[in-house]
Amino acid sequence: MGVSGCGKSSVAALVARQLGLPLIEGDEFHPPSNRERMAQGIALTDGDRAGWLDTLAAELVARPQGAVLTCSALKASYRDRLRAAAPGLQFAWLDLDPAAAEARVAQRSTHFFPSTLVATQFAALEPPLDEPRVLRLDALLAAEELAGRVVQWTRNIPASA
Numbered sequence: 001m002g003v004s005g006c007g008k009s010s011v012a013a014l015v016a017r018q019l020g021l022p023l024i025e026g027d028e029f030h031p032p033s034n035r036e037r038m039a040q041g042i043a044l045t046d047g048d049r050a051g052w053l054d055t056l057a058a059e060l061v062a063r064p065q066g067a068v069l070t071c072s073a074l075k076a077s078y079r080d081r082l083r084a085a086a087p088g089l090q091f092a093w094l095d096l097d098p099a100a101a102e103a104r105v106a107q108r109s110t111h112f113f114p115s116t117l118v119a120t121q122f123a124a125l126e127p128p129l130d131e132p133r134v135l136r137l138d139a140l141l142a143a144e145e146l147a148g149r150v151v152q153w154t155r156n157i158p159a160s161a
């Protein structure tokens, strides 16, 4: 989880491969209307994200053996929606500063998400502090290092944590 550009896709691909789990790319499940809004520079609202989160929840339910999901999951209520579908869900939070996020997104010329929206991601972000099963990571570290930390954490976390 984390804002646009924090490295969700890059790190999750490595984690999924190392854990031998399916990868669910959250962005692929946005309805066209959401993608159009973002491409036009309009930030998504809670209402825009509600159906998308329901879809992602269903994707998790469909994989009881586990999966690696990339999802911005910016607000506590969004994370609670996903946890309700997948009890025990773990969140790796790629914590990145606004300037670095904007620089990364601006460099991606082919992506639908414009860098002008990065500030709105930080406005929406409710950091997952004091929530269960959360690993905070410095997203400036190398993707391989981040993936290694996630894999180690997810293998060691007790089921009851």
Ligand SMILES: Nc1ncnc2c1ncn2[C@@H]1O[C@H](COP(=O)(O)OP(=O)(O)OP(=O)(O)O)[C@@H](O)[C@H]1O
Binding pocket: 002, 003, 004, 005, 006, 007, 008, 009, 010, 011, 027, 070, 104, 105, 107, 108, 113, 139, 140, 141, 142, 143, 146
């Ligand atoms: N740890 C990293 N160090 C340096 N650059 C990175 C790192 N992780 C990702 N990047 C680069 O930053 C950009 C965004 O990465 P990525 O697409 O993985 O982020 P994301 O969180 O999935 O973004 P979005 O939600 O907008 O799709 C890419 O150009 C990627 O190569």
Ligand SMILES: O=C(O)[C@H](O)[C@@H](O)[C@H](O)[C@H](O)CO
Binding pocket: 003, 004, 005, 027, 044, 049, 071, 072, 073, 074, 113, 121
């Ligand atoms: O909740 C959101 O606002 C969205 O999921 C965004 O995070 C983008 O889809 C993603 O970052 C693509 O760049």
